[in-house]
Amino acid sequence: MINKNEIMDIIIIGAGASGLMVASQLNKNKKFIILDINDKIGSKIEISGGGKCNITNQSIEASDYIGNPYFINDILREFDQYQLLEWLEKNNLTPNIRESGQYFCKNSSKEIINIFKKNIDIKNIILNCKVENIRKREDVFYVECGKKSYRAKSLVVASGGLSFPILGATDIGFKIATSFEHTINALSPALVGLTLQKEQFFFKELSGISTKVTIRVEDKILNGSILFAHKGISGIVILDTSLFWTKGEIEIDFLPDFDIEPHQNSKKLVSNLLPIPKSLSKAFLKHLKIQDSPMNKLSKENIYQLLRLKSYKFPPAGNFGYSKAEVTKGGVSTDEINSKTMMSKKVDNLYFIGEVLDITGKIGGYNFQWAFSSAFVCANNLKKDV
Template identity: 35%
Template sequence: MNLTQKWDVIIIGAGAAGLMCAATVGYQGLAVLVIDHAPKAAAKIRISGGGKCNFTNLDVTAKNFICQNPHFVKSALSRYPSSAFIEMVERHGLHYEQRELGKLFCKQGASDLIQILRAECTWAQVTFSLKTEVNKVQAVAGGFQVDTSVGALSCSKLVIATGALSFPKLKASGFGYAIAEQFGLKVLPTRPGLVPLNFEGKWHERIAELSGLSLDVAVSVGGKCFHEAMLFTHQGLSGPSILQASNYWREGEPIQINLLPNSNVLDDLKQLRKQASSLNRWLGQFWPKRFMQFWLTLYPAPEDIANASDETLEAYARQLTEWSLYPSETAGYDKAEVTLGGVDTDEVSSKTLEAKKQHGLYFIGEVLDVTGQLGGYNFQWAWASGVACGTAIASSG
C-alpha cells in the first residue's frame, strides 16, 4: 500500500462521520485515505447504545440539536434525512428495531452496522491507515501536508472528523479543536453532555441507598422538560431523562422532577380526601416500596387526609411534581456520551462544512458545536454532515 501518493482527500477520524464522508467521496472516483489512531474503525459505534447503537431516529428536526446557531444543522439534515440512512442499511439487510420515541437500534449488535459502513467504503475504494498517529498538519501549495507516524502524507482536501472529548478511554482528544485554532477558527468552550449527574454530602448518601431503582419521571431544567426513565446510581442520577437534562444543566442550578408525570396529582389528592382513602396506598401504585419508604421518611404525607386543607394538598402536590434537587457536578467526560461546544459553526459553511478561513479544510461530526439530544440524533448528524461534506468535495473536483 503506497501511502505517499498525493491523495485527493485525507480524512482524519474513522468514526461515523468520517466513514460516511469517505464512502460519499470515494464513490465519485476520488482517491480517499482515512487515518485513525485506533486499531479498528468506528470504536464509538461499537460501544454505543449498550452495544446495539441507536443509529438514528424516525423524527429528526433542528429542534433536537443544541448549537449556538440553531439554523446551522438544517441544510445537511434536510439533504440527508434519517430516511436516507435507513434506506441504506435496509439495502444491506440490517436487522434493527424501533424503540420508544422513534429510536432505531441494531437488533443483534453494532458490529452489523460497522460492517455495512466498511463495506460501503470498500466498494468506494477507500484506503485506511489505522494505528496511525497524526503529529502535524500544515497548509502547503495545492493542499495540505499531514505528518504522521507512517510518514508525511499530502492531499488536496483535508477533513477533520476526529470527534470530541467524550469516551477518553477510546483515546478521545481535543485534536480537532487544536487544528481549528491553528487555522484561526474559533472554538467554543466544551463540557460533557448526555451525562449522569452526581451529588455530594447527604444527598449523595440518600440517593446511593436507592441505587438500581428506576422511576418514570419528567425532569425539567433550563426551560426544557424530558419525560423518560430516571435511574438512581451510587453517585447520583442517570437514565434517559437525566442524560437529556444534563445538556441544559449548569453547575449551581437545580433540576426539577415530577415524580408522577402521568397523573393530575392535585385532583387525585382531592379525590383521596373526599373518599378518605389512604395516600400511602395510592402512592404505592406508582413507586417501588424502597422509594416510597425513602420519600415518606423525608416528606411525610398529611396525617389526616380526610380533613386536610386545600393549601396542605396543594403544597404536597407541588412537592411530588416539583421536587428540586441540586446536583454538584456531572460525571465527567468518562461517562459522557457527547461533548457540548466545539468548533464554532459560524466559522464553517453549513452547506459544504468547509472552513471559511481555510480553503480545502472541512469539519464534520461531533468536533463541531453541534450536539444532539439523546435518541440517535448525534449519529444522524454524523451521517448527514459526512454526506454534505463528501458531496461538496466531490462536486468541487
C-alpha cells in the same frame, strides 16, 4: 499500498461514524486515506445502543439538538433520516424500529460497520495512527502521526469529541481548529449522569431504583425514567437533562401521572398511596420530615411539603465526566463553517464534520444522524474536483 510521498486528494482524520460515511461516499477515482488512532474502525458505533447502535429516529427536528437550528436544518435537508434509511436498505440493512421511534440494528452494531467495510477499500484505512499535528503549506495539508507524515489537498476533521477517551477520543479536532483560528464554543460532557449536592445525597441510598418522571430544565420539559445511581442520578431522562443543563436548578415531578389533592382523605399510608417505588417514597418522607401515616392524618403543612414531590427543585453539583459521557457539548463554531459544503470559511479545503462541531443531539439516534448527514454533505462537495 499507500505511497507516503504521494499527495492525496483527501485525508480523513477519524474512522468513526462521520469519517466512515464520508469515505464510503467518495468516488473510486479519489485518492484518499482515513486515519484512526484505534486498531479497528467504528469503535463507538460498535458499543453504541447497547451493542445494537441506535442509528436514527423516526422524528428528527432541529429542536432535538443544541446548536444553530438554521445550520442543522440546512444539513438535515440534504440527508435526512429517510435518506439514511434508504441508503441502509440499499446496503441490505433494514433496522428495527422501537416504540419510541428509534431505529436500531437488527442483531448487532457490526451490521453497520460491515457496510462501511464493504464500501471502503481496506488499503485506504490506516489504523493505530495517532494524528498529533497538522500544518498547511502552499495549499497542501501535512498530517503528522508519530514519525509518519501524510499529505493531501483536502483535510476532513472527523475526529469527534472528548467523550470516552478509552475508545480513542482526543482533542486533536479542537487543536486543529484552534491552530487555524477557528472559534471553539465551550466544551462539556453531555448525555451523562449528574452528581448531587449534599442536600440530595439521600438519593444515593436509592441506587438501582428507577421511576418515571417529568423534568423541567431551562425551557425544556423532558419525560422518561430516572435511575438513582451510586454516583448520583442517571437514566435516559437525566442524560437528556444534562444536554440542556448548564448550572442552577432543575425541577423534577416524581409523580407525573398522579395528583395528591384528590387523595387527601384516603386512609392509606402515604408510602402505599404514592405510585412510586416504596423505598423512594419512604426516603422522601424522611427527607421532608413527614411521618409515614395515613394520608387523611397529614397536617396541611405536611401536605404542602408532600406537594414538593410534584416540583422538586435542586441544583445538581456537576456530571459524571467525559469518561461516562456519550457526547461532548460545544465544539467548533458553525458560524465559521459553510453549511452547503462543511468547508471552513477561514481555510480552503479544510472540513469539519460530526461531533467535533458545536451541534449535539438528544438520546435517540440524533447524534449518529448528525454524523452521517454532515458527512454526506461534505462528501458531496469532495466528489467535485478540488
